[in-house]
Amino acid sequence: MERPVVALVGARSRAERLLDKLSLSEKIGQLVLVDGADENVSQSLHRAVAEGRVGSVINEVDPLKVAKLQRIAREETAHGIPLLIGRDVIHGFKTIFPIPLGLAATWNEELVEACAKTSAEEAAHHGVNWTFAPMIDVSRDPRWGRIAESFGEDPYLTARMGTAMVRGFQNGTEDQLLSCLKHFAGYGASESGKDYDTTNIPEIELRNVYLPPFKACLDAGALTIMPSFSDLNGIPASGNAWLMRDLLRGEWCFAGFVVSDWCSIPQLAMHGVVENERDAALQAARAGVNMDMVGGSYATHLEALVENGILAPAVIDELVREVLTVKFEAGLFDSVPRPMRPTASPDQATSLALRAAQESLVLLKNNDGLLPFSADSGKVCLLGPLADQAYEQLGTWVFDADLSRSVSVKDAFAQRLGDRLSFDCVLKTSRDKSLAGLDQARQLARECDHVVLVLGEESILSGEAHCRADVGLPGAQASLVSEMSSLGKPVVVVVMAGRPLVISDVVREADAVVYAWHPGTMAGPAICNVLFGDADVRGRLPVSLPRAAGQIPIYYAHGHTGKPVTADTLVHIDDIAPGAPQTSIGNASFHLDVHPSPLFPFGFGLSYGRFLYKDLHLITAGAKGFEVAVNVANIGERAGSETVQLYTRDLVASATRPVRELKAHKHIRLDAGEHREVRFALTREDLKFFNGSEYVFEPGRFRVWVGADSTASLSLEVQLD
Numbered sequence: 001m002e003r004p005v006v007a008l009v010g011a012r013s014r015a016e017r018l019l020d021k022l023s024l025s026e027k028i029g030q031l032v033l034v035d036g037a038d039e040n041v042s043q044s045l046h047r048a049v050a051e052g053r054v055g056s057v058i059n060e061v062d063p064l065k066v067a068k069l070q071r072i073a074r075e076e077t078a079h080g081i082p083l084l085i086g087r088d089v090i091h092g093f094k095t096i097f098p099i100p101l102g103l104a105a106t107w108n109e110e111l112v113e114a115c116a117k118t119s120a121e122e123a124a125h126h127g128v129n130w131t132f133a134p135m136i137d138v139s140r141d142p143r144w145g146r147i148a149e150s151f152g153e154d155p156y157l158t159a160r161m162g163t164a165m166v167r168g169f170q171n172g173t174e175d176q177l178l179s180c181l182k183h184f185a186g187y188g189a190s191e192s193g194k195d196y197d198t199t200n201i202p203e204i205e206l207r208n209v210y211l212p213p214f215k216a217c218l219d220a221g222a223l224t225i226m227p228s229f230s231d232l233n234g235i236p237a238s239g240n241a242w243l244m245r246d247l248l249r250g251e252w253c254f255a256g257f258v259v260s261d262w263c264s265i266p267q268l269a270m271h272g273v274v275e276n277e278r279d280a281a282l283q284a285a286r287a288g289v290n291m292d293m294v295g296g297s298y299a300t301h302l303e304a305l306v307e308n309g310i311l312a313p314a315v316i317d318e319l320v321r322e323v324l325t326v327k328f329e330a331g332l333f334d335s336v337p338r339p340m341r342p343t344a345s346p347d348q349a350t351s352l353a354l355r356a357a358q359e360s361l362v363l364l365k366n367n368d369g370l371l372p373f374s375a376d377s378g379k380v381c382l383l384g385p386l387a388d389q390a391y392e393q394l395g396t397w398v399f400d401a402d403l404s405r406s407v408s409v410k411d412a413f414a415q416r417l418g419d420r421l422s423f424d425c426v427l428k429t430s431r432d433k434s435l436a437g438l439d440q441a442r443q444l445a446r447e448c449d450h451v452v453l454v455l456g457e458e459s460i461l462s463g464e465a466h467c468r469a470d471v472g473l474p475g476a477q478a479s480l481v482s483e484m485s486s487l488g489k490p491v492v493v494v495v496m497a498g499r500p501l502v503i504s505d506v507v508r509e510a511d512a513v514v515y516a517w518h519p520g521t522m523a524g525p526a527i528c529n530v531l532f533g534d535a536d537v538r539g540r541l542p543v544s545l546p547r548a549a550g551q552i553p554i555y556y557a558h559g560h561t562g563k564p565v566t567a568d569t570l571v572h573i574d575d576i577a578p579g580a581p582q583t584s585i586g587n588a589s590f591h592l593d594v595h596p597s598p599l600f601p602f603g604f605g606l607s608y609g610r611f612l613y614k615d616l617h618l619i620t621a622g623a624k625g626f627e628v629a630v631n632v633a634n635i636g637e638r639a640g641s642e643t644v645q646l647y648t649r650d651l652v653a654s655a656t657r658p659v660r661e662l663k664a665h666k667h668i669r670l671d672a673g674e675h676r677e678v679r680f681a682l683t684r685e686d687l688k689f690f691n692g693s694e695y696v697f698e699p700g701r702f703r704v705w706v707g708a709d710s711t712a713s714l715s716l717e718v719q720l721d
């Protein structure tokens with residue numbers, strides 16, 4: 001992979017000059033990040049900063065306290081080195097946008113960049129100048145709670161969304177945040193979807209699936225990166241010299257710095273790769289972790305390790321030089337911190353949150369064009385444990401939200417429908433197993449023309465350390481759907497969740513299904529606008545939805561295998577004749593008891609229009625790559641948005657290649673009856689892959705598909721020499 005363009009030459013020379021003036025203790029202070037929310041820390045924090053023993057603070061967002069800390073760092077220390085003030089601004093600060101998995105469902109880079117820019121502005125007005133985002137772990141296991149924070153299963157889409165977020169955070173204004181790429185690397189492959197668990201990833205998969213988003217985001221200018229908690233092929237990432245020295249600094253020429261995850265340095269002893277915390281500090285420093293996030297290991301052990309001749313001073317100098325370089329590059333020395341400035345009116349942020357929430361919604365089913373509701377939709381019965389949950393709809397990783405601006409589905413429906421709305425949560429929480437409220441719900445539903453159920457997961461059921469082995473609807477929610485569907489009224493189900501859930505029964509029983517992830521502050525108005533047609537529905541799945549948990553991991557870019565399943569070889573368990581002889585069935589890659597396809601494939605989403613793809617043809621093919629064109633027509637009765645997707649397969653290569661890989665996408669919006677030619681051009685660079693020893697483009701035959709999702713059938717073959 002090419003070297004990043006971000007070299008930081010000027011900042012590095014300024015850092016060099018400053019470094020020469022620092023004592024060993026002051027140098028180590030720059031490698032220490034403390035938790036400002038920790039009572040035991042905050043009481044002595046001013047003195048620690050004044051003595052140069054702390055260089056960064058996390059979780060202090062009181063602008064006046066931050067301003068005081070920065071003033072002490074700038075005016076009461078020997079060298080006036082500004083502090084980095086970090087906060088997890090994962091999908092919003094005061095205004096909450098959809099969880100990253102929902103942002104990914106927009107497939108809209110401009111929108112994601114705008115959300116990050118707005119988040120940066122809100123956080124910067126509280127003194128924050130660094131955030132631990134974007135999280136760009138490719139995630140293919142819905143059991144893993146942190147899939148909620150990811151951009152889903154695909155490296156290309158993750159890279160597009162991640163670079164958009166980096167641009168939004170590092171936007172060049174005084175309200176920018178340093179971004180931090182995490183969790184380096186392969187964290188999404190944690191065994192059995194349990195957080196922090198082992199990851200065993202062959203280099204060929206690491207380099208073709210998990211690393212590309214990190215490289216793309218570094219090339220987009222990200223200057224800090226965070227290793228994962230997990231061990232990577234037996235060496236924990238926080239002590240993995242191959243990852244942080246050979247690959248990150250050696251091969252990619254990364255010129256920024258690495259911050260550990262929360263106490264991930266002392267955890268090296270828990271992993272069992274070192275005897276104690278002192279050795280953990282030694283291994284992490286030698287492996288290239290610049291900064292210790294609240295572990296206390298560097299503050300406690302580094303000075304003695306150097307003074308006893310165990311750790312070379314040059315190692316400390318390099319770690320500190322990189323931190324100072326980033327502080328210079330980020331302009332911290334040049335900008336005068338200004339205490340709490342008036343934040344721009346929240347109206348703009350709120351309307352952006354509405355747009356993002358609307359574009360994140362994915363329409364999975366819409367029988368007989370039930371949606372959008374017509375204006376005279378009659379009485380609506382709104383039910384479900386997440387219909388009136390202004391907090392739960394925000395999703396995971398929310399600390400600073402302005403809850404007063406969060407509008408629930410019930411609030412939005414009440415505003416639109418007035419007395420044409422009846423509401424009952426029926427279940428107290430998404431985990432409530434009691435059906436005591438069912439009779440009341442049936443009665444309300446019978447008096448209405450439509451039933452809308454808002455179900456899924458409370459926010460605490462996804463996110464860090466919140467993994468589930470059973471990824472169905474929790475509690476009695478599935479029973480509620482069945483009961484409501486048996487009443488003969490049109491039933492719309494809206495699913496709010498931090499992961500792909502197994503909802504096969506729900507999809508079978510409901511007339512329409514919308515997947516909403518956790519849409520954030522404006523969840524209510526967004527869902528209302530889309531269901532009633534005031535906003536288009538345009539979300540596309542960033543992850544495959546499994547039919548059953550036993551299919552996990554299930555993702556579209558899988559291997560072809562030497563025995564792929566076909567219609568001829570596929571057999572269902574119920575169709576096997578009694579006494580079947582041993583070799584009479586199977587001999588292909590599938591499960592006997594569930595269809596091999598996902599319930600809904602990656603890239604899928606219905607629109608209010610109806611799109612027809614035809615006339616896919618080659619424009620050019622040659623030394624540089626190829627260009628194709630396709631005609632897309634809206635043959636529906638309503639205008640609609642479409643995300644046109646292009647996938648390729650390298651048919652014969654020196655290593656097995658996925659059956660399809662997303663390589664490009666474009667949004668179009670067509671009026672009813674309108675059609676348009678859409679073109680895509682790919683270069684040989686776009687078709688490179690790691691073959692086990694090097695990144696190569698290999699001439700040969702490629703199949704190209706263009707369509708509405710990863711199962712597109714319209715394709716052609718290209719020969720590239």
Ligand code: GLC
Nearest residue numbers: 058088132182183261262464
């Ligand atoms: C957490 C997470 C990481 C987060 C950090 C600071 O444990 O793993 O993603 O940025 O600690 O909150």
